[in-house]
Amino acid sequence: MKKQLLTAFALSMMSTSTFAQLDKSKMIPCATFDVMEQSFKADPSLKQKYEASQAQFELDYQQAITDHSNKKMAATVYTVPVVFHIMGPQVVSDQVFIDFMANVNKDFARLGSDTGSISPAFKSLYKDVEIRFALAQKDPTGKCTNGIIRHNNESIYWSQTSPAYNYSGVGTNRWPTNQYLNVYIVDCISGPSSPCPPTGSYIGGYTYLPGSAPSTSADAIVYLKGLLGQSDPRDSRTLSHEIGHWLNLLHIWGSTNQPGVSCGNDNVGDTPLTEGHFSTCPASVGGNACDASTNDNVENIMDYASCPKMFTQGQITRMRTAITSATAGRSNLWTNTNYLATGITGGYTCTPVADFNANKVINCAGNSFTYTSLSQVGTSGGVNWTFQGGNPATSTSTSQVVSYATPGTYSVSLTATNSVGSNTMNKTSYVSVVNGTTGILAPAQFDFEGATLPSSLTVTNSNAGSVTWIQNTTKGANSTTKSIYINNASVTSTPGHLDVFETQIYNFANTTSVTISYYYAYAKRLATQADTFRIQYSLDCGGTWSNVLGVPSTAAMAAASGGTTTTAFVPTNAQWILKTITPSLLTALNNKPSVKFRFYFRSDATVGRSNNIYIDQINITGNVVTDITELEKSMELAIYPNPTESSSILDFNINTNEKATISLVDLMGRVLETHIVTPDNNGHINHTVNANGNLASGVYIVNIDVNNQRVSKKLIIQ
16 A cells, blocks of 8 residues: 655655765865856946945955054954754754754854864964854744754755755745844755765855855855764864855955966965865975965865864954844944844843654554654743653653653644743644554465455655556566556666555564565666665664665665666566575574565666666565473374375364464475464364365475464475
């Protein structure tokens, strides 16, 4: 059965970072002047306006230098309200952004831990910039916020040519750029030579110098998510670098994004003429290829070298001139009126906003969920929870562990309250609690030879209307005629779609040496196709998932099976490949009572639709460890005739209030018959196996499951 995308499914597909480890040698740290040049070409009048504002700025800057030398400048600390717009379904904790802001403030306060190692030639030039950055505590509509906004329905890929500044600027639900510094966090930034997802070089971030943005909404910073939380000093300082541009600093070699090309300057008197540097910091900070009489300021945050540590006094004066300028509304940011409007000073009030999530939305009965309030209540306030069917049923904690004894679907409600009022979020049928004690025992097999897909499978489609896992009625493994497949070659196939089929629960409480085998057939449509195929398991009825090791990559699958073809792939018998996942790779499943499996396929989002993939004859086996001798004695089990030429009789006893599941499987693990039987008033069962007498000669296994225990007997048909 086909279902719409579930919240749990969506959450399980999220990744915490697009790039687990960034290759810094391929990073273009900044694209600011490229995007400015693109804007100027599109609108020559914009360049004229920018140059006019810069001419006035230079006059103000020179006056500020004079005032500074005459000690006329007041030691005012300007604070800028900041809002992070996290684009796409990105799992990045609030604390990451709080820490990131703290690191940026250290740069602007000269409190970095590495300031002591700054070159003596420049160390004395680095002072407290006296500009700080604070996460906004009040949004433009007066609601409480923490300045970290998650736009889960937006694209994670950012195009410089068609940027989506949907949340900054002027208008409904936008954060005005003369009140907030807007920072967009994205997975990838595409430029002329930097596609998304990246195949080579990638861009770390960019912004616009004051007055150069093509629109009010574009007066923001775009920043690569992969730089969050990394240990390299260039990471948080890439944001300090972009803020430098936002406050009218050039690169120390001038207004290009290419260091090491020619000597240039940044219109700042105390930063020497330089070519600039990229990547690895030079072993020595002495010497200067552009001016032998000076040293190179390679530790400058506005360079590209890997040892950024400082700003110079001239750069500080330039930034403070920008923050006090009316250009692009910079001087409005630090007014008392704006401080109150954005909540970064005491005395503000805001309307509470209720919000929460759970660590999972599916779990086994008896297990626990952890609910976390994401509510915003301002400087004071609290929350009240109601958990339908849960234990506890209510709570006032910001984080609460709740368990559910009875299977079902339950709603959760949270009310956030402060002195202004209250706000409630209701999530109806939010969590599903599953009976995890009724799982089937191994062995079990899916061969897809029925009239429809097995009813025990759940198919989830991530792109409504696109292709998904369905039954194929013409091609199967081992010369059979049916399988499960995705018709990716169809013109309705959406690049980047992700589709899953999920099994029922298995009970491995008394099972070890679990083995999974399956047949696959797959081809790439293009050699560059980067599809993803995985098998995953869950130990909590589908709440969380882990990858099964040993599953081949799609590149290996194509090489073994259908290769690369632009025509719709239909496998021959020889192109079906048997894959077995051995017990050594599945030890996590041993003796676990509530295990599920799922098979998922993600189509390459970059090169277009994929080619077809087929799966067949999934076989799950294991060693069931039970006290069979005692069980058999109590059952008084008999099977006769055995051997037989047709049918055979099972005769045994169980308690009158019990049921027995009888299954007949072949040596491949395929289930040929399944019957649920009840005893008579004396607890006696008499059941005929192979009643139609249509099974071929061979050896079969008869399984009898009673109360999660199994008796297995061989049946020989002659």
